[in-house]
Amino acid sequence: xxxxxxxxxxxxxxxxxxxxxxxxxxxxxxxxxxxxxxxxxxxxxxxxxxxxxxxxxxxxxxxxxxxxxxxxxxxxxxxxxxxxxxxxxxxxxxxxxxxxxxxxxxxxxxxxxxxxxxxxxxxxxxxxxxxxxxxxxxxxxxxxxxxxxxxxxxxxxxxxxxxxxxxxxxxxxxxxxxxxxxxxxxxxxxxxxxxxxxxxxxxxxxxxxxx
Amino acid sequence: xxxxxxxxxxxxxxxxxxxxxxxxxxxxxxxxxxxxxxxxxxxxxxxxxxxxxxxxxxxxxxxxxxxxxxxxxxxxxxxxxxxxxxxxxxxxxxxxxxxxxxxxxxxxxxxxxxxxxxxxxxxxxxxxxxxxxxxx
Numbered sequence: 082x083x084x085x086x087x088x089x090x091x092x093x094x095x096x097x098x099x100x101x102x103x104x105x106x107x108x109x110x111x112x113x114x115x116x117x118x119x120x121x122x123x124x125x126x127x128x129x130x131x132x133x134x135x136x137x138x139x140x141x142x143x144x145x146x147x148x149x150x151x152x153x154x155x156x157x158x159x160x161x162x163x164x165x166x167x168x169x170x171x172x173x174x175x176x177x178x179x180x181x182x183x184x185x186x187x188x189x190x191x192x193x194x195x196x197x198x199x200x201x202x203x204x205x206x207x208x209x210x211x212x213x214x215x216x217x218x219x220x221x222x223x224x225x226x227x228x229x230x231x232x233x234x235x236x237x238x239x240x241x242x243x244x245x246x247x248x249x250x251x252x253x254x255x256x257x258x259x260x261x262x263x264x265x266x267x268x269x270x271x272x273x274x275x276x277x278x279x280x281x282x283x284x285x286x287x288x289x290x291x292x
Numbered sequence: 293x294x295x296x297x298x299x300x301x302x303x304x305x306x307x308x309x310x311x312x313x314x315x316x317x318x319x320x321x322x323x324x325x326x327x328x329x330x331x332x333x334x335x336x337x338x339x340x341x342x343x344x345x346x347x348x349x350x351x352x353x354x355x356x357x358x359x360x361x362x363x364x365x366x367x368x369x370x371x372x373x374x375x376x377x378x379x380x381x382x383x384x385x386x387x388x389x390x391x392x393x394x395x396x397x398x399x400x401x402x403x404x405x406x407x408x409x410x411x412x413x414x415x416x417x418x419x420x421x422x423x424x425x426x427x428x
Contacts, residue, residue, distance in 0.1 A: 160428070162313040162314060162315065162318055162392075162393040163313075163318075163393060164318075164319065164425065164428050196354070196401070199353055201353070201354065201355060201356055201401045202401045203356060203400065203401060204324070204400055204401070207427065262353030262354065263353075276303070276383065277296055277297045277298055277299055277300045278298065278299045278300075279299070279300060279301070279302070279303060280299050280300065280301045281301070
């Protein structure tokens, strides 16, 4: 389940600032930064096509080539408002055997039998922080819910993790549960006043109405 | 019953302007699928409730619906056939101020196909253009 190591051809970036970053994006690159291991922080530019390919493949551990040659972990991604374009990326220097902490998505697989008995599958934890070797970062953690009956739950302790991967969550934390569906609530009784209470004004004053 | 605040500091508010895109509340946070506003506008408490009813009638007891907006703003109006002036009108309804990109509703625990059909019904009730998005 671990991914292949994607290679990104990066260029050193000497220009800074919003306008230069915009120009860079218009030219088909994404501004990025590389830091870690107590070494200097380097501003770089990554080709947008290569980056989007790496993201599509769920790669976290990448090989930086071109102006510099490093192995790095993709630690932070800034998206635009619409979640379509990557605005900026943070890379952290890592060595292949180094232990890293990284967030990995939790995905549900299958169909819970409990959902056919008027139950609702509530997915409570969508992302978990795992600790593993940089080259062993799993793309996602799959949870099989084919045996999840009504009123049952799957906890962090029940997750099947790939070898060498550990979680820092409490084992009793609930990842997914099947709860009885709530019937649509009856109309709530209409409160005495149809206007909200005004902070700092007594009830007698509120009767006056005008501001 | 339509939503409105329990306590407010002032009964009436100025109209304001909707500028820029939503920099927060623009991601799927609770469910797996969401309805995102593409335009800005005011969404009244009655409209939010209409969307909720449309979604729940489609979902029946399946899945879980999350409403991500709340009507914090009081909208005033002047009665019909009233001469202009004589001050600001009385509060008429409550509305949520929505910037482009705001997530309006979310659904969890259903298939993508069901969520799409559900949100298509909800989108018809909305006064702004909306789009379907998935958890990133």
